[in-house]
Amino acid sequence: MLERIFNFLIQISSQSDPINVIKEAQEYCVGLVKNFDPDRYLITLAAPKNTQAALIVLFAFNVEIERILNTVSEETLGRIKLQWWREGLESVFNGKPRKHMVLIALKSILDKFPICHSTLEEIIDAQEQALEKQGLKSFHQLYNHGQRTGGNLFKLSAGFIKCNAQLGLELGTIFALVQLMKSIKVDQLKGRCYLPSIQLNEIESAKAVNVYKTTLNEILKCLPKISSDSSSFSKICYWIVSYDLRFLNEKQSIFYEDREWHLGWRKCLIAMRIFALR
Structure with a gap:
């Protein structure tokens, strides 16, 4: 009986321990x-080990938004929920x-890593506009959206790993745009279309296919060059978007x-690239 009481008291104590709360938040x-964001999860594995947990927290915030x-x-x-996150920030x-796991985790990394409040708010603002x-x-409007979302996310990431912020901004923008080109069907079901000059009821038209191909080429033109001394984080980001752009260009449909086998193969290729960069 006393043993059970002891265990119960220990359990209560551990739940209120700030260290355990932070650990639980980071695991969440x-x-x-x-x-929900497996590509960015894999990318963190290419970052320095002492920054990986913080990058995960940053990406988790983006997932929630x-x-x-x-x-x-x-x-x-949607506006009400986004406002909750503004106030949460x-x-x-x-x-x-x-008392939200992501917010608790964000607070836990503030002292060690540079996080700009206004940059996170701009990510929220951009997604609110998409609502x-x-x-x-x-294409300029599309690029601007990618810059305010994924671009800002990777610009902050660059500060964590102490690499070029402008390169992070550009890579993050392209990364976000490629994701949008991969999610056209999903966005259509949600009543959104990110193809420039294409209305929702035109997505399955020949015009949409032409705009899609043109947009992919424009994205490719904006892909920044990566030098040999760039960080492994930047190199793996570059490899992923380059691979996906080639794959999307080869497809006839927007x-x-x-297929599941290709997703598995792609994941293995990314893992091998990360291993080679270490």
């Missing part, structure tokens, strides 16, 4: 990124994070419906 972030767009059916509800930078489901008129 790992699972979130691994399940992107999931709002993918799960809400009403614009108003404020609580983190004020030193008293709300409006207004069509893009030009809808990305990859």
Whole structure:
């Protein structure tokens, strides 16, 4: 009986221990990124070991924001949820994070890694604008969206691993744009279209295919050059987007419906590249 009481008291104590709470929050972030953003999860493995946990936390924040767009059916509800995250960020930078695993994890890395509050807010603002489901008129608008989302994310990542911020911004932008080109079917079901000058009801038209191919070529033109002394993080990002752009260009359809064996093979190729860069 006394043993059971002792174990119960230990359990309560461990649950309230700040160290255990932070560890639990970080583990939550790992699972979130691994399940919902597997490419960025793999990319963290190419980063210095002392930065990997922090990168996972940053990417977990991005997953939470992107999931709002993918799960809400009403614009108003999406805005409410995004506003909650804005206020959640404020609580983190004020030193008293709300009781959410990602916010707790963000607070735990603030002292060691440079995180710009306004940059994270811009990611939220860009996704809020996407809630409006207004069509893009030009590639410039598409690029701007990618820059404000994935570009900002990798710019912050560059600060973590102490590499070129501009290169991080450019690589992150291309990374985000390639993801959008791979998710056209999913976005169509959510009532959004990121193809410039294409309306939602035109996605399956010949015009859309032409714009899709043109957009892929424009993305390729914007891909920055990687020098031999670039970080392994930058090199693996470059390899992934280059591989995906080649693959997408070879497909006849604009809808990305990859086979399971190819997804597995692609994952193995990425892992081998990371191993070779170590």
